[in-house]
Amino acid sequence: MSRLLRTRVALVAASVPLLVAPALLGLSPAAVAEDSSLPVQVRAVGGDTASVAVPVPAGITPTSVTAQVATEATGGVVTLLVGEREAAAVVPEPDLDVAVPVYASDVVDGVLTLGVRYTPEASTTGCPPLRPPTVGLQEVQLGYVGTEAPPTSPEEFWPRLSTRVDVLVPPSADDEVLRAGLTAITSLAGVYPAATDLVLGTPGVVLPRAGLGQRVLQLVPDEDAAEVSTEVITEFGLSRLVVTGPGSELVEAARELATPTTEVVRGSDSASAGVLAAARSAQAEVPLADLGLATTTLRGSGPATAELTVAQDLFGGPLQDLVLHLEGTHGLLDAGSRAQLNTYVNDELVDSTVLDEDPALEVDATVPGWRLRPVNRVRLTLAVLPVDGTCPDPASLAPLELTLDAEASTVTGTPGSAAGSGLAAFPQVLGGSVPVAVRKTGRQRVAVAAQGAALLAALQRAAGAPLEVSVVDPSELVSGLSAGLLVGANRNDAEALGAPLPLGPLRGLGLDRAAGDAATSSLAEAEAYATLEVAGAADRPVLVLGTWARRRADGTAPLTSTVVDRVGEQGWSALNGTVLLAAAEGESLTLDLAPSGPPPAPPEAAPAPAPPAPWWLLPGAVVLGLLVLAQVWWHLRTERRRAGDPLLG
Structure with missing residues (x-):
């Protein structure tokens, strides 16, 4: 059976319960089924089961779940779980879609639990892999009937799960109000996962409908107000929280969004997947418990894993190295077997410790700075191995247990120069403070600032603690007084900062040789492009978002959107190089170009030669x-x- 035919059969099978679901759930046959994307991802390693709790808003009844299976594993079986029920079992394939029905009994206390598990093929040797594959669910969609109940008070305004949040500021917003809007974006980015769209805009624009949990935050400046006031309004199917007050008070109100009153569903794709620290650590040593890892027991005769993420930004700046100190206790080994604990950072093995007869475990693994990313995924894998080269039946072995003490286990960062360069040096090189400059005025200012807001959201999701946003004059960043973000940059800005691409024609810059990619051969002929690049001094780098067009009529907004969307989709921690460039809508590439340096000073004018003497003078x-x-x-x-x-x- 072909892959397409299997997908169609699965979708048809899933649609049968949907046709009878209204009757089974006591709903009117006239109820219209809808679907909404869910900003969640599920990722399991090896034979472990990973799950995520999806809150079901009041007023709706789930009827189905569709998702895409993401894995590099071949063979074996991927099982999709809905609660404790095994809803589907499929053989993994690239971009495989799975659809399963959801029943009323699957929702417990307003929560629908989705899980995934991978079972590898039975090995002829009985030996489990030392590096187990991962499997996950992405592009999750929830089918449902009914209408989401709107919030009635500010206390219940923010949902546990949201598909989109629009932050609205006046078109004529001054620096303080614009700062409040940008602060709101970063605060919400520290709360909601990357799949939740966070958009800065202005009132009066028709907003798209994204799905469940969509919200609107409107900031209204009123310098005569004695204090901040809030009001919840629901109209046209959207719930809006209106916050009114002086500009400085709006900034404080926006900052408090980072600590919502309700627990939200965090993603596994950012530094805030576990716990977003209230502030950067004043101490270099941080317990793993503070990073969201509870005291964990690894159990089994095959590989068992535990994961956590560590952001460089949590330590207040770039790191020279990172030391993982693990403490725990393990059980006795069966005769004829041995066990080892492998430590991976960003999927690279950094330590392997063989367990001995001493039940006490103590491991120190050092990760050099050049291996670190802005967000580092740490995976601990326990594997039981044979001594004589033969792998017995796992069922014949008593499962080995290893308990990691999350309070005694720590991660220590050694401050140093930025091991990563270019885009990978952010956000840690900012030290928690992001001055933002917008090179536009009038009504264009908020639209350009919205591009910077999307970049701030990506930076915050790669940070370990809230970022402090300020709005400054572009001249402050161009003069090199501080690191920061400059959006809407022009050619003069790029040249003054010594940007790798000075926002001019690309001909003659040798991009083919720099990128080593045939795709760059046509860049020299580009009529317009947009870039996000790193410029400025090494100790005060500036992120420069700008465009160039040969003719003023050439629109560059779609190219800027391509660059910004690429950052949001890929995640800041996955960026490389010094330049992210888009010369065609929807297509972008990364270049590793050296800064061009400041423009050379004009040579001193030579003294004008004396005029020749008349012939009759002598x-x-x-x-x-x-x-x-x-x-x-x-x-x-x-x-x-x-x-x-x-x-x-």
């Missing part, structure tokens, strides 16, 4: 000299004659 001087001598001689002769000189007789 003969005239001779004649004049002879005339003077003749006059002197005549004068002396006259005086002697008056004195009666006999020689003049």
